Amino acid sequence: MxxxxxxxxxxxxxxxxxxxxxxxxxxxxxxxxxxxxxxxxxxxxxxxxxxxxxxxxxxxRVPRQTGRRRRAPAKAMPPxxxxxxxxxxxxxxxxxxxxxxxxxxxxxxxxxxxxxxxxxxxxxxxxxxxxxxxxxxxxxxxxxxxxxxxxxxxxxxxxxxxxxxxxxxxxxxxxxxxxxxxxxxxxxxxxxxxxxxxxxTAAWRSANHTLELEVAERQAAEATIIDYTQRLQALTRQLVEVRDAERKALAAELHDRIGQNLSALNMSLNLNLALLATQLPPAAMTATRARIGDALTLVEQTTEVIRGVMEELHPALLEQYGLATALRWHGEEFAGRTGIGFHCQAGERFPRLATQVETTLFRIVQEALINVAKHARATAVTVSLARLPSGVELKVSDDGRGIAQEQLNRPAAGSGWGLTIMAERARMIGGEMRIERGNQGTTVAVTIPDDSPEVA
Ligand SMILES: Nc1ncnc2c1ncn2[C@@H]1O[C@H](COP(=O)(O)OP(=O)(O)OP(=O)(O)O)[C@@H](O)[C@H]1O
Ligand SMILES: [Mg+2]
Structure with a gap:
């Protein structure tokens, strides 16, 4: 002091x-x-x-005793x-x-x-x-x-x-x-x-212990969630692959069996018409020609329908003319079928992309359009394809009632698989999918970066 x-x-x-x-x-x-x-x-x-x-x-103040100075009294006298x-x-x-x-x-x-x-x-x-x-x-x-x-x-x-x-x-x-x-x-x-x-100290120790237990529980729960998420992704990937393989197989079946049979039927009807024309009197021939003509028209319509289905299952247009053209064709088909207005914002000269990217984006648009028809109650839908500095962006926007909030929070918890499969398709080629709910309607946006390893 x-x-x-x-x-x-x-x-x-x-x-x-x-x-x-x-x-x-x-x-x-x-x-x-x-x-x-x-x-x-x-x-x-x-x-x-x-x-x-x-x-x-x-x-x-009691003098502080440091470890070095502290010395036990050698032989302290009893008090x-x-x-x-x-x-x-x-x-x-x-x-x-x-x-x-x-x-x-x-x-x-x-x-x-x-x-x-x-x-x-x-x-x-x-x-x-x-x-x-x-x-x-x-x-x-x-x-x-x-x-x-x-x-x-x-x-x-x-x-x-x-x-x-x-x-x-x-x-x-x-x-x-x-x-x-x-x-x-x-x-x-x-x-x-x-x-x-x-x-x-005892209280803190006990609180600390409780905290440690909670952290361990949370970590275990997180590990379980990660495990389930990975399993779900693997399953979805399998589902996508199986769907694509089935579509391909179905398109081949339609082409090889029904398509060829329809062609044979068409030829046969034309042959029969020519044969009957030589044998029947002109009066009877008029009625026969009308009937066989109807049959031929039906065969051609069926052939057209089958061709449309085949195109949907395995779009040959996509391979030949690229994504923008295939989307436009598909959109017109969709508008004709559903009565929902379709607009495509993708230039004719939109550059060709890697086959896998084009197929994936086409499939996502297909699924998104099905959802618009099923759930959106929309009057119009717009598909836009844009080239960004970092990659490609695809958007499908409708003017319908908008996706429900709970579907946005937990996309896989709904009844269907469409959104999950779309997201998995995008992930499979290194991209990502977002679903946005605007003032009106829903937008499904997919971005695929240029440096995606799946695309390169
Ligand atoms: N464009 C949209 N507008 C409004 N709601 C939508 C839209 N797209 C999806 N939804 C909602 O999200 C839910 C999930 O869609 P998802 O495609 O995953 O399943 P689904 O269409 O019901 O069944 P699936 O696709 O398996 O046949 C739908 O049930 C619907 O409520
Ligand atoms: Mg769906």
Missing amino acids: KVNEDHLRDSHRSRMFVTTRMLSRRQSPAEAAPAVIIAFPATYPGGARLTPYALSVRSA NRKTLLTNLVVAVAIGLIFAIDLNTPLGLAVPFLYLLLALLAIAVEAPKRTLLAIAILGPLLAGLKVLINPEDGVAWLGHANRIIFSLLIWVAVGLEWGRRLLEVARREHSLDLEHQVREQ
Whole structure:
């Protein structure tokens, strides 16, 4: 603890002063109790330099024991024996001082000896009762000497001396008393704090444990979700592949069997018509020609329908003329079938893309248009194909009632597979699909980056 010298210098005229210092706010209330400094400054006339002839400094703070400094008392004396010894020494000392006092004519320095004894008792941490005994006996015996030998020395000087030192003994003992009380309070507070810290630590530990358990549970749940997501993706991919293979096979069947049979039927009908024309009379031939003509028209219509279905299943147009043309053709078919207006925003000269990208985008548009017809209640749909600096963007926007919010949040949780398959198709070629719900209608947007490894 630092003693503020200016403070001491300013106060050097006073016989005694007490200064207090509050410790920093971080200390506990007991630690922050006033630390007491008792100083007895010399009253030099010039006051140039302060030389306290008695300075007792007590800090209410318990000295911090570092690991290195801490030293277990080698052979500490038991407390009772120490007290006994201290009391004995104090009793002998008091007796001695009194004896000296009785045999000294003036005895000016004798009361100072009582004070010295009190300070020494404080220094050796004598028990409170011992201090109290010194505080009572010292002044008492000093007064007794005056009663026994009233004629010794200059009476008033001896009396004043005795009274001043008696008071000083009381001040010293009183301050030490206060310091000890503060010390006890500090220790209690410290124990209380330790208890609180222990409780708090236990609570934190338990909370930490609960948190760890929750984190572990969450991690397990996340791992399960990732696992299921991966399985779902693998299944969807298989579904896409199976669908494409089935479509291809169905298109081949239609072409090889039904398409060829229809061609054969057409040829046969034409042959029969030519044959009948040579054998039947002209009057009968007119009716026969009309009937066979109807049959031929039906065969041609069926052939057209089959060709349309085949185109849908395996778009030859896509392979020959590219995505923009195939989309336009498909859109017109769609508009004719459903009555929903179709607009295509893709230039005639839209560059050709990798076969896999064109097929994927075409299939996505097919599925999106089916959804528009099934769910949107739209009057028009627009398909746009744009070349961005980073890749290709396809959008299918309708002006219908808009997709439901829950379908946006959990696209795979709906009844169908269309959206999931569309998203998986886009992912299979390194792209991604978004579904947006605008003020009116729904937009399905697919972006395929140029550097997609599937496309390169
Ligand atoms: N353009 C759209 N407008 C409004 N709602 C849509 C649109 N597209 C999809 N939806 C909604 O999203 C749901 C999921 O569509 P998805 O294509 O995945 O399944 P589906 O069409 O019901 O069945 P599937 O495609 O398997 O035959 C639909 O049931 C529909 O409610
Ligand atoms: Mg669908």
